[in-house]
Amino acid sequence: MLRDRKTWLILFAMMLTFISLIIVGHTFVTLPPAEVDEGEVVSGKRDVRQVLNFAYLSSGTGSEMKQVVDRYNEIQSEVRVEMLSISPGRYSEMLNMLMASGKGPDLLTIHHEWITTYMNKNWLLDLTPYVDKEFLNNYPKFAQEYGRSNGNYYTFPTRSVTTRLLYNKTMFRQAGLDPNKPPMTLEELVKSADLIARSQVGTQKRGFALAGGEDWKGFVQSMETANTLSGSYLFDFSNGTYDLTIYKPWLHSMMSMVKQESLFPGETSLKYDTALTQFTEGNIAMMIVNSGDLSVLQRGQPLSFEWGASMPPAVDADHAGRGALMMHPEPSIAINSSTEHTNEAINFWRYLHEERQLGEMFQMSCIPSIVKGINDNPLYKPALPDCEAFMPGTLDSFYPRDPVWQDDYGTVRPYDDPNAGWTPRMQVYRDILSGKADMNVALKNESDRLNNQLQRAVSDYRLDPASYLNPNFNPRLPLNR
Incomplete structure (x- = not known):
């Protein structure tokens, strides 16, 4: 009996020691460095292009944006865009934490409830030098003012939710x-x-x-x-x-x-x-x-x-x-003011705001476009049936922004x-x-x-x-x- 008790105490002491080593190890044990990922493997070759991280949120499936991004990656030799995987239900919460920590993505979509906060915190790149009169004329007045603060432009809504x-x-x-x-x-x-x-x-x-x-x-x-x-x-x-x-x-x-x-x-x-x-x-x-x-x-x-x-x-x-x-407005696209890849991010932002991309996204999703010349263009007639029921009519309208x-x-x-x-x-x-x-x-x-x-x-x-x-x-x- 005594022997059994002694054996049990030894085993118990060994178990406590093992647990202690695990706990202390989190602080004192130096783990070997993780293998550095030098890029995705594409067609048997290592993809070493510069990576732009893009956080995206949509009221739909988002599959149309993935197709647009994939096409962009196919034509780029120096840059590769990676879409971050963030749960839609926690998107704003996770994005806020990333931005506050200084580890936010290079490009991001922002829910309209958070636009003012992001502009006030200077988290967004000023896009004023990169838009001209021709670009602005494609947007109705409310859309031009939507992501504007102190005379500067930070984001433009391109799609609407009915x-x-x-x-x-x-x-x-x-x-x-x-x-x-x-x-x-x-x-x-x-x-x-x-x-x-x-x-x-x-x-x-x-x-x-x-x-x-x-x-x-x-x-x-x-x-x-x-x-x-x-x-x-x-x-x-x-x-x-x-x-x-x-x-x-x-x-x-x-x-x-x-x-x-x-x-x-x-x-x-x-x-x-x-x-x-x-x-x-x-x-x-x-x-x-x-x-x-x-x-x-x-x-x-x-x-x-x-x-x-x-x-x-x-x-x-x-x-x-x-x-x-x-x-x-659907969550609109902006550029992180802290991105280390400003030029690359601006080029991708411009690409996403071109007529072809906007038109094809409407065609694939039936999420109405805010940009002029998209919804009524026969080139981009939606592929989804029953789309007409969700198109904006005389009883639909945007409203002024709530005070924030x-x-x-x-x-x-x-x-x-x-x-x-x-x-x-x-x-x-x-x-x-x-x-x-x-x-x-x-x-x-x-x-x-x-x-x-x-x-x-x-x-x-x-x-x-x-x-x-x-x-x-x-x-x-x-x-x-």
Whole structure:
């Protein structure tokens, strides 16, 4: 017995020593240097061209950009562009960390919510010396001003994102609904979703899906953007204040569908890709999507059902068409001001902004172009069917930029978890849908927080009210001043 105990103690001591060596080794053990990668092997030869790193984000699959980059690499003898692999769901977070650490890519696409911050932090190369009048004339006025600060140009949006209600016509027919009459109001949406769910009893099929597990596509796209068609947005450009209480009808509608079990399960955790996959498999009848999703819908086998796309539902019949449906720019391309390969980066940036590349990307993806002479050019007629439903119409429009100041991000709401996500208001929406917060109190508190933040920024001269305030703002013509 004693011998066994002694053996056990020896083994235990050896184990502790081994663990200690591992832990200490992280600090004191010098590992042999890793083999240096001198380039990719192409056709049996080492590729020693200068590498440009390119961080890219798209509302679609991004496959069209990969083809454009591959073609560029084929014609270059001195430079090779490598597209970084960054999860779309964490793209802005990872890119922000890379830029703040000084290890950002040579070129990058920036989500429109972060443009002002990147310009304020001097993270972007001034492109003013590299653009001329001919280049600028290809862009509408708002696009010229989009990435401009203190008279200098830093980025130009080239593509736009439109928002639509995607619906399964086959499931409409099965529920006794007219497949050519999608819901026009929130009330009709709730009723249609209920009828569809009842017609699918015994299955996991539902009438509507909310990707509440994602901030942008779950709430900004599906609620805040969709609501602009009813004439209201979370920021009132006419008086310069925030008001989130305008989303009560939308949130009430989602909660009604939860109760009647017509909303796809997981309303506050469902990921967008999962929801879109469930739609393609015929398990979801309706969801709010964007123009980039058309390429996702068409990339696999043809869908086994007929589908359609329409404008999102309005709050009610009286509010329908009171405003233009907000369009968003696709993440725009810029150059890192700290790149060590400025000339090479500028050449690639110019290449991406040439008509041929812009036209072929539209042709492959059906993501509408902002640049003049692309969308209506027969040379670039989209290869994807049903593209027309996502093209901008008279009811679609870009809006002025929301007020953004340098410390706008990372702030937290005072009454709950500081780890609130992309912005605190997203967690407010989730808390309401999950029953953790009273709708009236939560929306008012978050509105007050945003307005107090805004006023502090103005008082501290970190924000000029004239840059976003428009007393004559018309939601039907949002860019008019």
